[in-house]
Amino acid sequence: MILIVDDDRFMREAFQEVLREAGFITAMAADGASAVSSFTALQPDLVLLDLNLPVMDGFEACRQIRATVAGKYTPVLMVTGMDETDLIHRAFDAGATDFIAKPVNPELLVYRVRHLLRAGRNMKDLAESEDRLRMLKEAVDCLPIGITLSDVDGRIVYSNPAEAEIHGYRVEELFGREARLFARHDRRKPFPPEQLDNIGVWKRESVNIRKSGEEFPVQLTSIAVRNADGGCIGIVTACEDITGRKEAEKRIYHLAYNDPLTGLPNRGLLLNRLQQAVALASREERKVCLLFLDLDNFKDFNDTQGHDFGDKLLREVAGRLAAGMRESDTLARLGGDEFVVVLTSVTGQECAAAAAQRILSAFSRPFVIDGRQIYSSASIGIALYPDDGLDTESLFKCADTAMYHAKNEGRSHYRFFSAEMNQSIMRRMALENSLRQGLERHEFFLHYQPLWDLKTAAMVGVEVLLRWQSADFGLILPSEFIALTEDTGLIYGMGEWVLRAACIQAGNWAAAGRRGVKMAVNISGKQLTQPDFPAMVARVVRETGIEPGALELEFTESVIMEQPDKISDTLRALKKMGIRLSIDDFGTGYSSLNCLKHFPIDRIKIDRSFVAGLCRDNDDAAIVRAVICMAHSLNMKVLAEGIENSDQLHFLTELGCDEAQGFYLAMPMAAEDLAVILGGTHGKEAAMLPVTEWFDNRPVLAG
Ligand code: C2E
Ligand code: MG
Ligand code: MG
Secondary structure, eight states: OEEEEOSOHHHHHHHHHHHHHTTOOEEEESSHHHHHHHHHHHOOSEEEEESOOSSSOHHHHHHHHHHSSTTSSOOEEEEEOTTOHHHHHHHHHHTOOEEEESSOOHHHHHHHHHHHHHHHHHHHHHHHHHHHHHHHHHHHHTOSSEEEEEETTSBEEEEOHHHHHHHTOOHHHHTTSBGGGGBOGGGOOOOOHHHHTTOSEEEEEEEEEOTTSOEEEEEEEEEEEEOTTSOEEEEEEEEEEOHHHHHHHHHHHHHHHBOTTTOOBOHHHHHHHHHHHHHHHHHHTOEEEEEEEEETTHHHHHHHHOHHHHHHHHHHHHHHHHHTOOTTOEEEEEETTEEEEEEEEEOSHHHHHHHHHHHHHTTSSOEEETTEEEOOOEEEEEEEETTTOSSHHHHHHHHHHHHHHHHHTOSSOEEEOOHHHHHHHHHHHHHHHHHHHHHHTTOEEEEEEEEEETTTOOEEEEEEEEEEEETTTEEEOHHHHHHHHHHHTTHHHHHHHHHHHHHHHHHHHHHTTOTTOEEEEEOOHHHHTSTTHHHHHHHHHHHHTOOGGGEEEEEEHHHHHHSHHHHHHHHHHHHHTTOEEEEEEETSSSOOHHHHTTSOOOEEEEOHHHHHHTTTOHHHHHHHHHHHHHHHHTTOEEEEOOOOSHHHHHHHHHHTOOEEOOTTTOOOBOHHHHHHHHHSSHHHHHTTSOHHHHHHTOOOOOO
């Protein structure tokens, strides 16, 4: 559509006729003002504008048309007189696109119009795409990810500010340089040109390098840019610095696979590693060793010293264990006080045993926690691949079972798994189940084992030993069930019952004329650490009327060593009541006599393992001699446990041991059987004889 503006009606119609004939649509205006309003209303593709117009001249009309949005690129063809050069200047200033002089040649007019229309369209397209380009550049400039355009030779045509900043450059520094300057040397693979045509989107993680030389992980996405024929003209690469993401991934991995308290691998990671180790070992026909480690008495630490203390101990233990590991070993924490070690370079049992021994010896030094020295120990169960199991689950089970057995054998032991262990675990579970029933059915009773004075050969008291005559299992000894009562908490009620029954028995003997038979009652560590333990003992003493001096409580040294402060008060309270105290199984724990001197101990009982070795092992003899000597200098009496023959008896008498107990002297027995000794005159007569002679002539007792 062409807008024809002329005040001369004749001219307007002439133009109209020519243009219509050439196939254009036309509109007309007779003055400048109506030219502007017609233009806005009709938005023609070209304006044919006369200069001399009424109301508003052609220059002004042109200026106003140009000022409208639609008129920015619309060609305006001015119609001028012949020699009006200065007018032409003004017309161009006003925004005219071209001019044509009167008189107008109609054919020329049509060509001129056609040419201007085509040029106008191009101009408009160009301007529009320039605008779009500007907008795109703005957008890319403010993108937070790096963008680089490179040509087919790999030279940078454009990098946005983010790209420059990520890599530590200024934008101006980058133009014309090789795009591969961003990549770490080993990642600068030359990109074969033929491949440019094949790639669509190429996504990858890589390592880039900053101007400073610092390396950092990136996520790169490259796209080939193609021309209208489909040929590659360059590459656009988007680059994201993924340092944060990588760190988060690492943290998440660490959280998922490590124990937060100690930083050691957790169960999940351990299982992975064990699986790998087993797979590798099966290919190479090698062994894998799984060690299950559980701290002894950790629960007591935790309960009495608080969880914070317990946590610190676990961290210390973890650190000490980790220090002893080899690169190829895995140390993990399963939770609680359970740790696991996987050894991949073991050749057999000896090798595994050496490793276990090494781990145990890590506990020989005390741990220092909150400025205090703490002794801890561990029990270890060992399972070997392929000997004990072929998959991780059965290996775990075997090592766990073996650990359980090590625990039952006392502290600081390691045990290999064996098939019989499973049976004994089953038995333990069955026993645990019938324990309560046993209590209800009154299946528990007491035996008494005489304690003898080695100088006078007089029976000076008895040790009270608990027995369980189970309807399901027959006679069961305390070594099998005491730990169960401790685990189930039944020990508290049971312990009180034993104490009360023993005191009542002492009363019965007294009533029968045998006063002052010393009753030695075993007390579990669990009982002793109960805050109301002294009060309970006081109540039983009061209610049964036993002479406090005739009551002796036996407990092991480990209880004292673990919680010295707490136990000290308890022992003092008991001592104040007039009750006697003795250390049982002395020599099996970690205490020294020097430590014990701070506690009000009357007697120590040397463990029967030393007595057993006495006549054949020089070390045992030396230890027993030293213990007797030191105990005497600390005003403590010494009793030797487990005398099984006359050689031991003689030796101990020579060493100056005060008292003795053992199968050779008398078996543990029921109260009625003991009445034979108590009731007879034998004890009195015996006191007159030399000790060895007396024992050789002692009455044959039950058992
Ligand atoms: P213990 O206090 O060291 O008791 C001595 C143990 O040695 C008893 O075993 C006794 O039968 C055994 N024995 C005595 N003479 C000999 C000997 O010549 N050779 C050998 N091989 N053994 C001898 P028992 O009765 O099986 O008790 C084992 C442990 O169970 C006791 O060791 C004690 O720690 C604990 N125990 C027993 N009764 C009770 C109880 O009422 N309460 C608590 N908490 N523990 C108890
Ligand atoms: Mg005892
Ligand atoms: Mg003992």
